[in-house]
Amino acid sequence: QVQLVQSGAEVKKPGSSVKVPCKASGDTFSSYAISWLRQAPGQGLEWMGRIIPSFGSVYHAQKFQDRVTITADQSLRTVYMDLSGLRSEDTAVYYCARDREDLKAFDLWAQGTKVTVSS
Amino acid sequence: QSALTQPASVSESPGQSITISCTGTSSDIGDYNFVSWYQQHPGKAPQLIIYEVSSRPSGVSNRFSGSKSGNTASLTISGLQAEDEADYYCCSYASSSPHWLFGGGTKLTVL
Numbered sequence: 458q459v460q461l462v463q464s465g466a467e468v469k470k471p472g473s474s475v476k477v478p479c480k481a482s483g484d485t486f487s488s489y490a491i492s493w494l495r496q497a498p499g500q501g502l503e504w505m506g507r508i509i510p511s512f513g514s515v516y517h518a519q520k521f522q523d524r525v526t527i528t529a530d531q532s533l534r535t536v537y538m539d540l541s542g543l544r545s546e547d548t549a550v551y552y553c554a555r556d557r558e559d560l561k562a563f564d565l566w567a568q569g570t571k572v573t574v575s576s
Numbered sequence: 577q578s579a580l581t582q583p584a585s586v587s588e589s590p591g592q593s594i595t596i597s598c599t600g601t602s603s604d605i606g607d608y609n610f611v612s613w614y615q616q617h618p619g620k621a622p623q624l625i626i627y628e629v630s631s632r633p634s635g636v637s638n639r640f641s642g643s644k645s646g647n648t649a650s651l652t653i654s655g656l657q658a659e660d661e662a663d664y665y666c667c668s669y670a671s672s673s674p675h676w677l678f679g680g681g682t683k684l685t686v687l
Contacts, residue, residue, distance in 0.1 A: 501681045505674075563624060
């Protein structure tokens with residue numbers, strides 16, 4: 458069964474970093490891009506960036522350019538999103554999703570990881 | 577403030593139809609036919625229901641349909657059912673970063 462699975466919730470201090478893994482099964486990892494999105498409490502969705510694991514190419518939204526690092530470990534079929542310099546406004550549920558270039562849409566989502574930034 | 581504008585909430589009775597609008601600009605919705613819609617139930621991840629303005633992924637009910645006119649996209653749900661009660665988000669490709677823009681979401685209540 459094709460799916461994406463993320464890790465459990467995290468609580469972080471302001472100024473620290475969080476690294477969220479997203480493990481893929483099936484042909485998801487080798488054939489498609491993976492995007493990261495987030496959803497602050499009671500808010501809409503926000504796209505952060507994407508990676509094509511088979512090529513290693515990465516693109517970040519300008520807003521997160523200096524703070525987000527997206528990487529992939531092909532041997533583990535896992536994509537990582539590392540967000541540094543955490544502040545309270547980064548409290549959100551972070552999702553990885555399969556980014557289909559042919560559909561121009563995100564057609565498969567992981568369950569999400571809640572990241573809480575609090576002192 | 578979200579990049580695309582959606583009504584915060586809509587409501588309708590079971591069996592009726594409802595349309596949710598999503599307004600952008602000539603740099604996103606108006607310039608590209610890359611509008612998608614997502615359904616999100618409480619505590620769950622979003623699920624794709626419409627892509628490329630009006631196409632439905634396999635397994636999505638044909639009660640869901642999409643359209644676009646100018647800078648505004650629309651999602652129509654016909655024959656409303658209790659299970660349709662959820663948040664709906666529109667998304668469009670845009671010419672400048674962050675390239676993928678979302679609406680603030682519309683909460684659908686089936687009365």
